Amino acid sequence: MAPHPRILLVDDDEAILDSLRRALELEGYLVTTAVDGAGALRSVAQGEPDAVVLDIGLPDLNGRVIAARMRAGGLSTPILVLSALDEVDDRIAGLEAGADDYLIKPFAMAELVARLRALLRRAVAQAQAGGAALQPPVRLGLLLVDVDGAAASWDGRDLGLTGRELALLDALARNAEVVLSRDRLLEMVWGYDFAPDGRALDVFMTYLRRKLEAAGAPRMVETVRGVGFVLRKP
Amino acid sequence: MIPRSLTARVAVGVLVVVSAVLVGGGLTIVTLTEQRDKRDADAELRGFAGDLTPSLAGALGIAPAPLSSSLASPPPPLGQVVLLNRNGEPLPRPPHPPPPVRTGPPAGVVQALVAAFDQRGQSSSPAGQIVFVRALAVQSGRRLILGAVPPGFPPMSTRPGGRSVQADGKPWRLIVVRNRPGVIVEVGALAQSISSRAADLRQVVIWTGLAGLLVALLGTLITSRLALRPLTLLARKAAAVEGTDDLQVRLRAPGQPREVAVLAEELDRMLSRLDGAVAARAAALLAARRFAADAGHELRTPLQSVRANLDIASSEGANAEQRRLALETAALQSDRLNRLVDGLQTLARGESGLAAPVADVDLGDIADGAVFATRTRHPELTIDSDLPASGPVVQGDADGLWRVVENLLENAARHGRPGGHVRLHVSGNGAGAEIVVEDDGPGIPLAERQRVIRRFARGRDATAAGSGLGLAIVDAEARRHDGALRLSSSELGGLLARVTIRER
Numbered sequence: 001m002a003p004h005p006r007i008l009l010v011d012d013d014e015a016i017l018d019s020l021r022r023a024l025e026l027e028g029y030l031v032t033t034a035v036d037g038a039g040a041l042r043s044v045a046q047g048e049p050d051a052v053v054l055d056i057g058l059p060d061l062n063g064r065v066i067a068a069r070m071r072a073g074g075l076s077t078p079i080l081v082l083s084a085l086d087e088v089d090d091r092i093a094g095l096e097a098g099a100d101d102y103l104i105k106p107f108a109m110a111e112l113v114a115r116l117r118a119l120l121r122r123a124v125a126q127a128q129a130g131g132a133a134l135q136p137p138v139r140l141g142l143l144l145v146d147v148d149g150a151a152a153s154w155d156g157r158d159l160g161l162t163g164r165e166l167a168l169l170d171a172l173a174r175n176a177e178v179v180l181s182r183d184r185l186l187e188m189v190w191g192y193d194f195a196p197d198g199r200a201l202d203v204f205m206t207y208l209r210r211k212l213e214a215a216g217a218p219r220m221v222e223t224v225r226g227v228g229f230v231l232r233k234p
Numbered sequence: 235m236i237p238r239s240l241t242a243r244v245a246v247g248v249l250v251v252v253s254a255v256l257v258g259g260g261l262t263i264v265t266l267t268e269q270r271d272k273r274d275a276d277a278e279l280r281g282f283a284g285d286l287t288p289s290l291a292g293a294l295g296i297a298p299a300p301l302s303s304s305l306a307s308p309p310p311p312l313g314q315v316v317l318l319n320r321n322g323e324p325l326p327r328p329p330h331p332p333p334p335v336r337t338g339p340p341a342g343v344v345q346a347l348v349a350a351f352d353q354r355g356q357s358s359s360p361a362g363q364i365v366f367v368r369a370l371a372v373q374s375g376r377r378l379i380l381g382a383v384p385p386g387f388p389p390m391s392t393r394p395g396g397r398s399v400q401a402d403g404k405p406w407r408l409i410v411v412r413n414r415p416g417v418i419v420e421v422g423a424l425a426q427s428i429s430s431r432a433a434d435l436r437q438v439v440i441w442t443g444l445a446g447l448l449v450a451l452l453g454t455l456i457t458s459r460l461a462l463r464p465l466t467l468l469a470r471k472a473a474a475v476e477g478t479d480d481l482q483v484r485l486r487a488p489g490q491p492r493e494v495a496v497l498a499e500e501l502d503r504m505l506s507r508l509d510g511a512v513a514a515r516a517a518a519l520l521a522a523r524r525f526a527a528d529a530g531h532e533l534r535t536p537l538q539s540v541r542a543n544l545d546i547a548s549s550e551g552a553n554a555e556q557r558r559l560a561l562e563t564a565a566l567q568s569d570r571l572n573r574l575v576d577g578l579q580t581l582a583r584g585e586s587g588l589a590a591p592v593a594d595v596d597l598g599d600i601a602d603g604a605v606f607a608t609r610t611r612h613p614e615l616t617i618d619s620d621l622p623a624s625g626p627v628v629q630g631d632a633d634g635l636w637r638v639v640e641n642l643l644e645n646a647a648r649h650g651r652p653g654g655h656v657r658l659h660v661s662g663n664g665a666g667a668e669i670v671v672e673d674d675g676p677g678i679p680l681a682e683r684q685r686v687i688r689r690f691a692r693g694r695d696a697t698a699a700g701s702g703l704g705l706a707i708v709d710a711e712a713r714r715h716d717g718a719l720r721l722s723s724s725e726l727g728g729l730l731a732r733v734t735i736r737e738r
Contacts, residue, residue, distance in 0.1 A: 106572050195607070202603040
């Protein structure tokens with residue numbers, strides 16, 4: 001990891017932007033800021049940051065749209081969405097559009113820093129692993145998960161997964177018939193060695209199941225209550 | 235274009251129908267009358283021709299004319315008798331008095347003919363004025379003309395029957411008869427009287443029709459206004475609602491015609507729905523006002539504490555230890571503020587009365603996730619979770635149901651025995667699902683159970699750490715899902731909270 005990862009911080013409230021910037025700089029990050037969606041997209045076009053912290057409720061563009069555009073533009077670095085409690089739909093839509101996790105305002109700085117650190121570490125580890133040796137695709141019956149090709153399909157039909165959904169399916173598929181605990185999945189997919197507040201894992205799991213079923217797959221991802229999740233071989 | 239007023243529409247409709255009937259009827263009457271008149275006229279002309287035939291035959295030298303003495307009368311006026319040769323060319327006009335034509339008929343016969351013709355021709359009859367008679371002897375080709383044939387008149391037809399022609403700017407009726415072999419007689423009459431009678435009749439029909447239309451129109455306007463009167467009254471009554479804002483008014487009244495009664499009943503149903511909605515909105519507004527007032531009151535306390543501690547931290551007199559303590563306290567109070575605001579927002583959504591979005595939600599999966607989150611927050615707690623292997627699936631809002639389970643568990647964690655035991659049980663049946671959370675804490679006395687569900691109400695011995703909103707949120711979300719929250723005593727010793735979600 002670069003000694004000083006670059007973070008793009010997007011929020012329309014100057015006061016929040018300023019305090020978050022100072023707090024992140026204290027942690028050793030190089031912070032670029034933008035106060036609206038257009039500025040955020042411009043900033044990404046000028047140089048890819050190592051991670052994006054994105055407020056979902058911006059005046060010009062919805063955070064969901066910005067996340068989708070960043071992903072469409074080829075940005076693969078982690079996107080962490082900030083939202084107010086009542087912006088449930090936007091928040092979830094943000095995850096669907098390609099964001100990796102969310103935090104509900106107000107949050108403790110320690111929480112933000114812990115997640116950023118984990119997501120960055122994970123991104124770097126993946127980049128290095130990708131550079132060293134390609135992960136062979138996993139095939140289970142009609143299911144094909146190709147994490148390096150950034151695609152998964154059922155019976156030849158692309159599932160249209162976002163990066164984090166793909167990583168989740170990859171982790172489950174590589175451990176088919178093995179029950180993975182929530183802690184383990186958080187570690188494998190997000191790099192979290194702590195259990196974050198909120199229900200991002202459940203939301204991602206819901207989307208993953210929905211997309212699999214939409215492609216015609218049977219219900220493969222099971223919840224083993226009290227333990228975790230398992231992918232059953234089809 | 236369709237007129238706007240119902241009365242006008244009915245009137246236009248009646249006008250169209252009545253006009254069609256009148257035009258059709260009038261045309262039929264006029265046509266039938268005209269045909270009958272023509273038939274009568276033809277019969278008369280034919281009779282006249284028949285009467286004259288013997289004399290004409292005589293005059294043309296076909297047979298001796300049976301002359302009666304009465305026909306022997308004064309000589310004909312000049313120019314009324316023209317004798318034609320075989321080619322139809324006029325023979326030279328005889329001088330006055332006409333000398334007997336060598337080959338012609340005797341003068342007496344001609345005179346008698348002319349007299350008969352004059353007598354008959356001048357009388358007016360349904361057939362109109364008889365103007366001329368043309369006769370032709372088939373064998374000899376001799377022709378005879380009585381009266382004046384207008385110049386340019388079509389030549390004589392030899393085919394028996396009637397025909398109408400237009401000549402000299404007037405309508406003519408011509409009848410050809412062959413009553414007697416060897417002689418063809420054609421009678422020409424001005425048909426003006428028939429056509430003028432038809433025109434008269436047409437006038438009468440038109441004017442009568444117009445008058446009938448006018449009467450029908452007026453009648454329709456009056457009757458439709460009368461028929462629509464209950465509707466007008468209904469509209470007036472409905473308009474009064476706007477003026478008074480009185481939604482209790484009912485528009486159905488005895489004596490209303492069936493169609494209007496149906497409308498009135500429908501409007502009454504709408505009014506009562508509106509009435510209900512207005513009442514509900516008023517109640518919601520009142521609740522929102524109380525909510526805002528309560529929230530303001532509750533937020534003020536921690537805000538005051540944050541402010542005071544920040545003042546201490548920034549005062550010059552404070553030492554390092556005092557500053558650190560003040561900042562820590564401010565941070566703690568700000569956490570409390572966070573929880574309060576979180577809770578208020580959740581509660582506001584739950585209490586807004588908006589129906590939860592409908593989607594299939596696996597309540598067991600939701601509970602499983604909430605247990606994991608609570609265990610993370612409260613690792614010291616023992617949580618027994620008793621969930622079916624899959625399901626129950628209910629219809630509702632995943633986020634709201636998550637808050638129900640999470641808040642029940644959080645409540646048990648905070649108000650149960652520290653490091654104690656919490657039991658979660660989720661089950662479903664055909665009619666819905668049930669979430670039960672029990673703890674082994676002190677519980678809540680029966681008398682206080684209803685009170686603690688209200689927002690900002692805390693148990694008497696509860697710590698300040700709680701927001702006082704947990705159970706209120708659960709209650710609001712449960713009601714949003716057509717369910718309910720009930721509190722009772724657990725066999726573990728503490729509180730048992732049961733939320734039922736009714737299947738929709």
